[in-house]
Amino acid sequence: MKLIVGHRNPDFDCFASCVAAQKLYPDHVVLMSGAPQQNLSQFLGIYEEKYNYITESDLTxxxxxxxxxxxxxSSDRLGQKVQKIVEKAARIVIYDHHPEIKEQTIRGEKQIENIGATVTLLxxxxxxxxxxxxxxxxxxxxIAxxxxxxxxxxTSTTLRDLEAVKFLLQKGANLAEVAEYIRYDLSFEQKQLLEQLLSNVETHQIDGLTVHVASAETEKFIGGLGVVVSKLWSLENVETLVCIVRTxxxxxxxMRTSSNEVDLGGVANELGGGGHxxxxxxxxxxxxISSIKKIVLETLKRYVNRGVLAKDIMSSPVRxxxxxxxxxxxxxxxxxxxxNGLPVIEWNxxxxxxxxxxxxxxxNHGMQNHPVKAIMSSKxxxxxxxxxxxxxxxxMVENDIGRIPVLENGILVGIITRTDVMRSSFADAVKKAPRKAVFEEDQQQFVNVRDLLISRLPKKVSDLLRLLGRFGDELNLPVYIVGGFVRDLLMxxxxxxxxxxxxxxxxxxxxxxAKRLExxxxxxxxxxxxxxxLKDGTRIxxxxxxxEYYEAPTELPQVEVxxxxxxxxxxxxxxxxxAIKLNQKDFGLLLDFFGAKKDLENxxxxCLHTLSFVEDPTRILRAVRFETRFSFRIEExxxxLMLEAVRQGYLEKVSGQRLRQEFEKILEEPKWLAALKRLSDFEVIKRMFPGVFYTVTMEQKLxxxxxxxxxAEEFFGNVQRFYAVMFVFLEYHGDTAIEEIKARYGLSSKFVDELKLLKKMIVPLSKVISNKLNFSDIYKMTKGISPEGFCYIAAYLDPESQEYxxxxxxxxxxxxxxxxxxxxIVQKFxxxxxxLIGELLEEVYCAxxxxxxxxxxxxxFVEKKLKDLVSSKAPAQ
Known part of the structure; x- marks a missing residue:
């Protein structure tokens, strides 16, 4: 194997240098470690199929x-697997532009020179x-x-960098594309202005073109307005942006645009300015500002020209x-x-x-005989x-998808791939690209929720999160708060x-x-x-x-960094x-790659992908738990997918312990009864507990x-809801069926014995209570019954009898x-x-x-009982 590698989490110079190196070493494969920087990731969102690379997880x-x-x-900047490869590689060649860095720990043939970018060398x-x-x-x-x-x-720029740029321009480098992906650092005043612009963004439609207009006011002139606008344009990720700044x-x-259908230069020229x-x-x-806004929008109408359309670049007919x-x-x-992807048709x-x-x-999961509709994405x-x-x-960029179906009057007439998009801009460069999988239905959003962290959390918690972000900065590690915390913060x-x-x-x-927080x-x-x-009881x-990847359905996943x-x-x-980023620079930045915020609002x-419930069927129970807890609805x-996974028997492949854990979590929810009804809708109850059918009668008992x-929970202090429900579920099961469920879900022998006892007496006992017979009669029938057993008895009673x-x-x-x-009693009598003594005490207690x-x-009472006993045994006169 021959590899080309760069540092972890590559930026443009790193990745571009890998690509350039492959031109020099065509028999080598590019390996990317970690996640690419955001602007490189956006670039690959369009052009990734042109560049073939593998990741560390692909290494065998x-x-x-x-x-x-x-x-x-420096080997410390390489991925973990690559560091091991460095130790064994027969030949190593290094290209770098950081000669001042002393930690040059990688052995090999070095070409390290003091120039602006590594890719210039290549x-x-x-x-x-x-x-x-x-x-x-x-x-x-x-771009690199x-x-x-x-x-x-x-100041690190050299004449050699300029010569390299000249050569690249001669080879067709697109400066508009370069400008789209370049990052800028802002001064404090520019950042303040940027925040004001971010807070004042409006959306307008002009002949189908979406135009975003942002405004800000400041009493003094701030330099670098173009840089601020470019940053805003990048952050908002919009097509056409107009910024109005009053000084x-x-x-x-x-004004900035990525659209070929609008001529901003014409707008500016007409209004006394310039540009392209x-x-x-x-x-x-x-x-x-309102007057200026009106003038700009009116002028824009004359410079909008719908250019290349989907029908002009789509591939047709469609496979x-x-x-x-x-x-x-x-x-x-x-x-x-x-x-890489195909449309799925049903009834035309x-x-x-x-x-x-x-x-x-x-x-890989052995599903080759299943219908393709079981795994297709219908979104x-x-x-x-x-x-x-x-x-x-x-x-394509916003959703990280490589193909978009084209419809005309609701009929599929074509499909647009990344190759089609590239062909429209770079006719000379389109070649057959190796396949590379991408995330499905990926909807990337970045929103700052810093104010929510401050307003909705106790101060000590928000301060703790800031501290954790600072610790990440000290180690140069990105830190995020994730999961249910983020979901509930937004809700x-x-x-x-x-x-x-x-x-x-x-x-x-x-x-x-741990050291910093003691x-x-x-x-x-x-x-x-x-x-x-922490000392105050807080757990982090x-x-x-x-x-994670699953070697087989329902098995626990294997883990990789x-x-x-x-x-x-x-x-x-x-x-x-x-996730919410906690590092100081980006504190409060919400990362929503999959449209979660929109799903919360709706x-x-x-689920995140079509094999979700095949890989982990316990997610079926979790879906129902979240649906009932939040009064949401499970998407169609x-x-x-849930019902298909249940019917294909994947629940039966999960260990009873894992299923019981998820089931018990459902029973702890306030709306657990509604959740059980929903589980029955998905046929989960009868699959988890064979022989249990969620009937109207059972629902009434529950x-x-x-x-x-x-x-009962307040009275007894501890009631295991799982066992209380199991009494109802298993009351009609035979001994063999009960033993099978006992083995699968770890039911206690005490519970099984009590179930067998209560099954025989539940009907007469419920009648004794409903008829309000003496407490002593109930006592004699229920001695030794557990709190869960009494809950089962209550399942047979109406509200008035429950009160009794x-x-x-x-x-x-x-x-x-x-x-x-x-x-x-022994001493006195x-x-x-x-x-006899025990029987006497029992009678006193019942009385x-x-x-x-x-x-x-x-x-x-005891004396009378003893006298009655003596007289009953005395001989008749």
Missing amino acids: DENVESLIVVDTA VEEIMKRNIEIDSIDATLFA IYEDTGSLLY GKKSHVI RKAASFTVNESD VVYSDMTIGEVNKIMERTGH RLVGIVTKKAVDKAM LIVVDTNTPLSRVRQI GNPNLDLDVVVERDGLSFAEHA ATLVKHEKFLTASLF DVATART STIKKDLYRRDFTINAM KVVR RTSQ RSLADFLPW LKQFLTKLRETKLRYVDGRI ALKPSR KLDGSIDDDQEMQ
Whole structure:
């Protein structure tokens, strides 16, 4: 194996250097460690199929013949698996531009020079060897140089960097694309202005073009307005942006667009300014922002020209598969044609998209004979034939999808792939790209919720989160709060379960935080997790960002170190797959890759991918738990996947212990009765407990049980709801069936014995209580019954009879023998210890229970009983 690698979490210079190195070493494979920087990730959202690379999780062999390392000479900056490869590689060549860094710990042949960007070194070599590159390659390399040299303004920039840029421009580098992906750092005043602009963004429609208008006011002029606007444009991720900034009596208008259908230069020229089609500006002696806004929007109408449309670039006719085809058949089609995804048709109607990733996973799980509709994604993102190209590109990036069906009058007429989009911009560069799986239905959003952290949390908790972010900065580790905490924060529900995820090394972070907080640390190194216990009782669970893969359905997952995005993707539902960054610079930044915030707003429970319930069927129970807890609804496709997984027998493959744990969590919910009804809708009850059928009669018993349960829990202090429900579930089961369920779910022998007893007497006992017979009669029938057993009895009673049962239990607890016991009776009446003594005490207790005697009459009662006993045994006269 021959590899090209860069540092973890690559930026443009790192990745571009890998690509350039592959031009020089074409028999080497590019390996990417960690998650790419955000702007590189956005670039790959469009162009990733052009560039073939693998990740550390794809490595199966550490024996490497040749290793090319770019943009670093320090092994500490490499991925964990790559560090091991460095130790064994036969040959290593290093390209870097950081000669001042002393920690050059990687051995090998070094080409390290003091220039602005590493990729410049490799571009020079490409020029010397006269190696051909296309315009996308040139654009990628140019972005890397511009980013690492601050658009050629940093003092580290050299003439060699400029020569490299000149060469790349000659090769077709697209400066508009370069500008789109370059980052800028802002001054304090510029950041203040940016925040004001962010708070004042409006949306307008002009002939189908969406225009975002932002405004701000300041009494003094702030330099670099173009930089601020570019940053805002990047943050808002919008197509066309107009910013109006009033400074004193003047107002400055700066405009940016990624659309080919609008000419901003024409707008600016008409209004006294200048620029080109995609970036322009002008200044006016006017302080009324609303007037300026009106003028700009009116002028824009004359410079909107709908350009390339979806119908102009789509591929047609469309290769499709049918919903009743098997996964194996679809896999053969994909392998033969090289398609990464195919539309799914049912009755001439588009019903879904199936990706190669989903097919590969299903094949690994032995599902080749299942219909493809079982794994297709039915959440369709489509466009019509007149959708502008710029909007198509935006949809692809926002949703991280590689193909978009095109409809005309509701009929599938074409499909647009990344290749089609690339062809529209770089006709010379489109080649067949190797397949690379992507996340399905990925809807990336970044929103700052810092104010919610401050307003909705106790101060000590928000301060603690800031501290954790600071600890992450000290170790240069990204830190996030995740899961239910984030969900409930957005919903306004109290939840102080602190689950923290750290990219790269959660254990080191936990050790550092424990020292700084003087907390007790418990590590679980096998699972890359740890727990911190603070002196005030607060618990913080820390995990390394990880991904999971399932070697077989229903088995527990294998774990690998990964990124926050993949860590969230392994979770159960979108609403639980959000994170908030805690590092100081980005404190409060909400990461919502999968549309969770929208699902929260729409009150929807949605799984993250089509094999979710195959990989972990316990998620079926969790879906119902969240639905009933929050009064949400399970999304239609998720419901279908749940029911299919149940009917295909995946619940039966899960251990009884795991199922019982999830079932008990449902029973602890306030709306547990409604949750059981929903489980029955999904056929879960009869699958988990064979022979149990959720009938109207059973539902009535459970309703009566639910009515009695709150009182019982307060009265007894501890009632195991699981056993209380099991009494109702298993009351008609035979001994063999009970023993099977006992073995599967770990039921106690005591429970089974009590169930068998109560099954025989539940009907007559319920009649004794309903007829309000003496407490002593109930007492004699219920001696030794557990709190859960009494709850089962209550399931047979109407509200009035339940009240009588409560009176009995209260009287039972209050009734004590105060002046007699076995010892006193033996001594006072000169009796020998015998069963008679116990029978006497029982009769005294029953008399008190029924209210026939009080405390002072206990001894008299005994004396009378003994006299009656003696007289009954005396001979007749």
